Amino acid sequence: xxxxxxxxxxxxxxxxxxxxxxxxxxxxxxxxxxxxxxxxxxxxxxxxxxxxxxxxxxxxxxxxxxxxxxxxxxxxxxxxxxxxxxxxxxxxxxxxxxxxxxxxxxxxxxxxxxxxxxxxxxxxxxxxxxxxxxxxxxxxxxxxxxxxxxxxxxxxxxxxxxxxxxxxxxxxxxxxxxxxxxxxxxxxxxxxxxxxxxxxxxxxxxxxxxxxxxxxxxxxxxxxxxxxxxxxxxxxxxxxxxxxxxxxxxxxxxxxxxxxxxxxxxxx
Numbered sequence: 001x002x003x004x005x006x007x008x009x010x011x012x013x014x015x016x017x018x019x020x021x022x023x024x025x026x027x028x029x030x031x032x033x034x035x036x037x038x039x040x041x042x043x044x045x046x047x048x049x050x051x052x053x054x055x056x057x058x059x060x061x062x063x064x065x066x067x068x069x070x071x072x073x074x075x076x077x078x079x080x081x082x083x084x085x086x087x088x089x090x091x092x093x094x095x096x097x098x099x100x101x102x103x104x105x106x107x108x109x110x111x112x113x114x115x116x117x118x119x120x121x122x123x124x125x126x127x128x129x130x131x132x133x134x135x136x137x138x139x140x141x142x143x144x145x146x147x148x149x150x151x152x153x154x155x156x157x158x159x160x161x162x163x164x165x166x167x168x169x170x171x172x173x174x175x176x177x178x179x180x181x182x183x184x185x186x187x188x189x190x191x192x193x194x195x196x197x198x199x200x201x202x203x204x205x206x207x208x209x210x211x212x213x214x215x216x217x218x219x220x221x222x223x224x225x226x227x228x229x230x231x232x233x234x235x236x237x238x239x240x241x242x243x244x245x246x247x248x249x250x251x252x253x254x255x256x257x258x259x260x261x262x263x264x265x266x267x268x
Contacts, residue, residue, distance in 0.1 A: 039064035088126035097144025127151025
């Protein structure tokens with residue numbers, strides 16, 4: 001994929017937010033207004049920002065400050081949100097739609113690393129580093145709305161509060177653990193084992209059921225095959241094999257695990 005042919009959200013006009021993304025503080029031109037009192041985040045239940053673990057220790061005033069300086073990006077399908085290697089000056093929350101995360105190999109082909117959907121936060125760790133760069137390309141898979149936030153402002157908040165710093169350290173440690181788990185899946189010797197490990201990883205940790213567990217594939221099957229280092233026809237063949245064995249049911253991108261214990265036997 002060419003670095004120059006794909007439209008980029010940063011090249012389009014981004015909308016400076018006049019309200020917080022939770023839609024609770026509705027003041028015209030709030031970024032430039034002189035206010036008698038500081039804005040506070042009301043922490044509405046449906047808002048993705050304050051509920052995310054990365055922000056859980058931020059004060060109501062700091063959350064509102066982040067939202068004041070946020071921007072809304074509206075992307076068409078196929079549009080870039082950010083590019084690998086660019087300086088990570090902002091981090092993102094997906095409001096609606098979805099995006100794929102990928103790198104480009106030396107041969108020019110895409111290597112899919114994952115995906116992001118509604119409420120997912122992207123590049124928050126990179127944006128917390130003064131010299132951080134985006135570790136991948138992020139490209140919308142469909143019409144997608146994303147809100148971006150200032151990494152510099154977040155760094156200032158973290159630097160001034162030890163409790164914020166401890167939360168960031170916990171968050172980074174958890175992110176590193178997830179990265180190790182993702183890489184472990186890719187070390188499986190055969191395609192069937194990689195797919196089974198991946199399907200089991202999609203099950204919420206609190207769900208202990210052996211049968212009837214429904215998981216949603218976050219990517220179209222062609223992109224998922226790339227993420228799992230296999231050809232699309234191999235993915236289709238393995239899904240069919242697991243279905244014929246009575247271990248799963250497949251309906252579009254929804255997979256029902258009919259025999260979780262049976263699947264786990266494949267991976268030991």
